[in-house]
Amino acid sequence: xxxVAVRPATMAQALTRALRDAMAADPAVHVMGEDVGTLxxxxxxxxxxxxxxxxxxxxxxxxAEAGILGTAVGMAMYGLRPVVEMQxxxxxxxxxxxxxxHVARMRNRTRGAMPLPLTIRVPYGGGIGGVEHHSDSSExxxxxxxxxxxxxxxxxxxxxxxxxxxxxxxxxxxxxxPKRLYWSKDxxxxxxxxxxxxxxxxVVRRSGRSATLITYGPSVVVCLEAAEAARAEGWDLEVVDLxxxxxxxxxxxxxxxxxxxxxxxxHESGSFGGPGxxxxxxxxxxxxxxxxxxxxxxxxxxxxxxPPMLERHxxxxxxxxxxAVGRLQWEAES
Amino acid sequence: MTVMEQxxxxxxxxxxxxxxxxxxxxxxxxxxxxxxxxxxxxxxADPELxxxxxxxxxxxxxxxxxATALTKQGRLAVYPSSTGQEACEVAAALVLQEQDWLFPSYxxxxxxxxxxxxxxxxxxxxxxxxxxxxxxYEHRVAPLSTPLATQLPHAVGLAHAARLKGDDVVxxxxxxxxxxxxxxxxEALNFAAVWQAPVVFLVQNNGFAxxxxxxxQTAAPSLAHKAVxxxxxxxxVDGNDAAAVHEVLSDAVRHARAGGGPTLVEAITYRVxxxxxxxxxxxxxxxxxxxxxxxxxxxxxLERELTERGLLDEDGxxxxxxxxxxxxxxxxxxxxxxxxxxxxxxxxxVYAEPTPQLREQQEQLRAxxxxxAESEGTHR
Numbered sequence: 059x060x061x062v063a064v065r066p067a068t069m070a071q072a073l074t075r076a077l078r079d080a081m082a083a084d085p086a087v088h089v090m091g092e093d094v095g096t097l098x099x100x101x102x103x104x105x106x107x108x109x110x111x112x113x114x115x116x117x118x119x120x121x122a123e124a125g126i127l128g129t130a131v132g133m134a135m136y137g138l139r140p141v142v143e144m145q146x147x148x149x150x151x152x153x154x155x156x157x158x159x160h161v162a163r164m165r166n167r168t169r170g171a172m173p174l175p176l177t178i179r180v181p182y183g184g185g186i187g188g189v190e191h192h193s194d195s196s197e198x199x200x201x202x203x204x205x206x207x208x209x210x211x212x213x214x215x216x217x218x219x220x221x222x223x224x225x226x227x228x229x230x231x232x233x234x235x236p237k238r239l240y241w242s243k244d245x246x247x248x249x250x251x252x253x254x255x256x257x258x259x260x261v262v263r264r265s266g267r268s269a270t271l272i273t274y275g276p277s278v279v280v281c282l283e284a285a286e287a288a289r290a291e292g293w294d295l296e297v298v299d300l301x302x303x304x305x306x307x308x309x310x311x312x313x314x315x316x317x318x319x320x321x322x323x324x325h326e327s328g329s330f331g332g333p334g335x336x337x338x339x340x341x342x343x344x345x346x347x348x349x350x351x352x353x354x355x356x357x358x359x360x361x362x363x364x365p366p367m368l369e370r371h372x373x374x375x376x377x378x379x380x381x382a383v384g385r386l387q388w389e390a391e392s
Numbered sequence: 393m394t395v396m397e398q399x400x401x402x403x404x405x406x407x408x409x410x411x412x413x414x415x416x417x418x419x420x421x422x423x424x425x426x427x428x429x430x431x432x433x434x435x436x437a438d439p440e441l442x443x444x445x446x447x448x449x450x451x452x453x454x455x456x457x458x459a460t461a462l463t464k465q466g467r468l469a470v471y472p473s474s475t476g477q478e479a480c481e482v483a484a485a486l487v488l489q490e491q492d493w494l495f496p497s498y499x500x501x502x503x504x505x506x507x508x509x510x511x512x513x514x515x516x517x518x519x520x521x522x523x524x525x526x527x528x529y530e531h532r533v534a535p536l537s538t539p540l541a542t543q544l545p546h547a548v549g550l551a552h553a554a555r556l557k558g559d560d561v562v563x564x565x566x567x568x569x570x571x572x573x574x575x576x577x578x579e580a581l582n583f584a585a586v587w588q589a590p591v592v593f594l595v596q597n598n599g600f601a602x603x604x605x606x607x608x609q610t611a612a613p614s615l616a617h618k619a620v621x622x623x624x625x626x627x628x629v630d631g632n633d634a635a636a637v638h639e640v641l642s643d644a645v646r647h648a649r650a651g652g653g654p655t656l657v658e659a660i661t662y663r664v665x666x667x668x669x670x671x672x673x674x675x676x677x678x679x680x681x682x683x684x685x686x687x688x689x690x691x692x693x694l695e696r697e698l699t700e701r702g703l704l705d706e707d708g709x710x711x712x713x714x715x716x717x718x719x720x721x722x723x724x725x726x727x728x729x730x731x732x733x734x735x736x737x738x739x740x741x742v743y744a745e746p747t748p749q750l751r752e753q754q755e756q757l758r759a760x761x762x763x764x765a766e767s768e769g770t771h772r
Contacts, residue, residue: 088556114556119583120579120582120583120586122579122582122583124545124575124576124579125545125576125579125580125582125583127545128542128544128545128546128548128549128576128579128580129545129546129548129549129552129580129583130549131545131546131549132545132546132547132548132549132550132551132552132553132563133549133550133552133553134549135528135534135546135549135550135553136549136550136553136554136557137553138553138556140549152575155539155542155576156542156545156576159539159542160539160542160546163523164535165741165742165743165744166523166741166742167523167524167535168523168524168527168528168535168741169522169524169737169740169741170740170741171524171527171528171529172528172529172535173744204742205742205743207743227744228744229743229744258747258748304747304749305747305748305749306747306748306749307748308748308749309748
């Protein structure tokens with residue numbers, strides 16, 4: 059019998075708790091970014107950290123993303139473990155050169171002498187009614203850059219566990235936080251936080267026999283909803299939450315697809331050159347003889363992220379997912 | 393009171409929140425580049441320091457010549473020479489203490505060598521057998537940075553981190569005139585000034601960014617003036633006057649070490665050679681211009697000062713040159729050996745632990761190598 063009441067907590071609270079615990083556990087952990095100090099971040103994820111640990115540990119920087127990441131590189135060179143906040147997905151682009159030319163390859167350039175234990179937190183994705191430049195799904199850029207880990211939680215517990223793992227990692231981690239799940243709630247006990255799982259493991263969120271929905275981050279809840287709705291059509295869908303895009307868990311994904319024989323990849327990012335293409339190719343290469351139908355992709359359209367009043371037409375929803383599931387050549391079954 | 397009744401009582405006031413932040417006057421650079429050699433300031437220069445600088449300049453000149461020769465022999469993929477800029481390169485390394493850090497750009501292998509890194513290791517990037525040939529922590533020299541000015545924020549972050557830890561560390565970061573146009577230059581200087589980080593920024597204004605002259609790069613009164621906008625002092629120095637560069641950089645390092653924050657130093661110098669061995673400088677500048685700079689050569693300037701003051705004689709000059717020849721012969725011999733390469737190293741340092749995806753690719757390369765070895769065996 060547990061004596062501690064398990065209360066609902068938001069993903070934002072779990073992230074705050076992860077940062078706080080990491081800072082308390084290791085004086086090398088420094089949080090830095092725009093508005094992370096006094097304000098506690100525009101999403102309040104760093105709330106209270108400057109007060110508890112001082113402004114030298116949780117620092118309001120000048121407003122310059124390349125400078126933030128570039129100075130964090132120098133801090134990591136000196137043995138600190140910076141956790142950088144990029145305020146929004148599309149605001150992270152000025153830091154891209156630092157990310158690609160230094161963060162991702164410093165270990166490699168120096169034959170392992172100079173690893174950079176850096177975490178780059180990026181709130182990403184749409185669905186929050188944000189105006190231009192506030193809703194991008196930029197994960198494909200990061201995935202295409204060797205030397206980075208790319209991680210994204212979909213649950214409150216994972217937000218805590220994966221962020222702790224990211225900060226503990228000796229490699230740079232791009233930690234993508236699904237904005238629209240910041241206020242999603244789950245029964246989660248902050249006094250007994252989830253054990254820190256190694257980065258690179260996908261998880262089956264819902265077991266099913268008919269087809270596998272392969273997804274991550276903000277689309278996981280949509281897929282779970284679609285799986286519920288699919289029952290009415292007689293489909294029993296399995297949902298795999300990738301959690302980590304790099305490294306990629308081929309094993310869990312392929313085990314699921316081999317069981318179900320059908321797969322749909324679901325993400326907000328555009329489909330052309332998006333993560334789904336890579337995932338579909340990997341699944342096809344490994345599971346071809348188990349597949350009853352081509353691997354399909356359900357994605358955002360290949361358009362610049364739309365204005366808020368149009369975004370619901372862009373984001374993959376239950377209907378678009380079910381429509382794709384319907385095209386998985388079921389007629390061959392009968 | 394109506395608006396009409398208020399007429400005549402209106403008194404404009406300044407914006408409520410405004411107040412001056414910093415007095416710009418002490419931050420301004422001198423009207424002319426600071427010089428020591430051939431001026432009264434040379435009287436109080438330390439003869440031992442001048443002699444040491446001279447030996448390093450002769451050494452550096454020979455190093456540049458040897459490295460350039462190695463490109464012609466196919467032993468270096470490319471060499472961006474710092475011939476004519478040896479005073480800056482050498483002084484930048486000599487002003488630092490052991491615990492300090494140097495952040496070089498790709499033209500600064502001489503500074504890296506002057507800091508104590510083995511020349512073969514310093515040239516590894518340009519030979520092409522790996523990117524960084526030395527352990528940055530051994531001599532506290534960051535990897536040579538090819539993307540311009542991107543290493544400057546690293547210097548700021550490292551110096552800031554050291555200060556947070558209470559360590560006595562100064563970072564000296566090197567950049568060229570072209571690099572000052574990059575956004576990272578701006579961001580680094582801004583962060584350094586806001587954080588009062590112990591950093592010295594050394595801009596070697598050598599006249600050209602490959603082919604583009606300074607006039608097309610900036611409209612600033614001088615590059616040193618840019619410091620004022622960030623709230624840090626800017627210093628202007630004759631970059632071919634080794635004693636002057638050493639003095640100005642030493643002052644800036646001392647200032648940073650004492651908690652005074654960053655300084656921007658602009659050294660006026662000239663890239664006597666082309667951008668690299670792959671460049672043709674005759675396409676963008678005349679020989680007459682180069683000649684005026686050869687007449688202001690850093691090695692000769694110091695040699696004349698020392699001989700006129702009786703601090704150096706023929707024997708001293710010969711000894712310095714012989715010492716440089718020994719270094720060049722050793723460098724030549726070692727660079728003429730083929731580096732030992734292991735293709736499997738491609739996967740060795742991408743992550744702390746290779747991802748499953750990289751392991752698969754590792755196996756692919758291993759199989760390719762085995763097949764290659766097998767077919768070579770068959771053809772023999």
